[in-house]
């Protein structure tokens with residue numbers, strides 16, 4: 001009979017698992033249980049004055065789905081709460097998120113520092129695309145944070161990195177690089193795809209913006225492309241919102257809905273995939289045909305201490321080098337029956353890829369050597385299948401060498 005307020009009605013007191021299921025939902029007058037798909041491009045106004053007020057920002061409400069849509073907003077709000085960010089904007093793809101996050105912060109004459117081990121598209125944006133617009137860039141070996149300090153220039157406005165890196169799963173010390181960036185008045189943008197929001201919180205480690213390809217673990221079932229940028233209201237609601245509004249890298253409401261539904265099971269899926277990945281890494285590390293296993297939470301990882309410091313789990317990506325080269329690696333991949341040969345990741349289905357001949361084939365031998373991408377390197381995205389089946393599959397593959 002008391003009229004005391006339930007403390008859990010304050011969503012800030014809810015834990016991440018509860019947030020991922022409920023946060024951000026706006027129910028219509030019909031009281032639907034699941035999130036509604038507002039599959040529409042525009043919105044109407046009761047009268048002309050209301051339209052004027054909404055365009056002037058004097059009245060809240062949706063205008064046009066290029067930059068505001070109820071389903072997209074639900075996804076943004078749920079992700080913002082999960083990441084403990086002030087604000088978020090969703091985009092059509094992960095690359096749209098990265099490109100928007102970077103392009104919104106710089107102009108001709110500025111300088112960007114980035115770690116050289118980047119997802120292929122990210123490296124293209126930094127190394128080839130930004131310079132076309134007069135933004136100079138420097139790529140550094142991100143494994144040693146002091147390399148970022150050495151590369152900073154008076155015009156450095158932004159530092160960009162991913163950790164763990166694709167495909168060798170090296171780490172970059174987010175807190176150390178955030179300090180370096182801030183000491184030079186630059187902002188730090190972290191691509192957190194491989195770690196997922198479950199295992200690593202870049203904003204809490206000092207990053208200013210975090211970007212995701214939602215295509216990966218958030219959808220997690222190979223259906224839809226999407227991306228999201230998270231950070232302070234100042235950065236997100238400022239230039240990032242304006243660039244999305246005016247240039248249109250916008251996510252479809254339908255895809256935003258898929259991501260919302262994906263978030264409800266993200267924690268469960270990522271934890272199970274991570275448990276499987278740990279078992280797979282242990283198996284590979286002890287195998288006579290394997291030269292080296294790369295997994296942040298495996299004791300053989302060169303940055304194991306840093307992994308334990310900035311990540312709360314090793315995530316689901318495992319890379320390994322077979323003894324021999326491309327021929328031996330192909331033999332393993334081609335003999336597998338459960339692992340699919342594909343370049344996607346974060347999927348329920350386990351995936352194997354050969355980076356040197358696929359995602360990284362455009363790079364010269366010199367760059368591949370610099371990135372430690374040898375012919376014998378294989379990258380796994382460990383999925384939700386039975387771990388013993390996955391190990392038996394890899395065991396059979398390795399016996400073919």
Ligand SMILES: *Cc1c(COP(=O)(O)O)cnc(C)c1O
Nearest residue numbers: 093094095119191193213215226
């Ligand atoms: C996949 C991926 C991207 C790009 O995302 P898309 O949704 O494919 O555009 C960016 N960074 C990393 C680390 C990725 O794995």
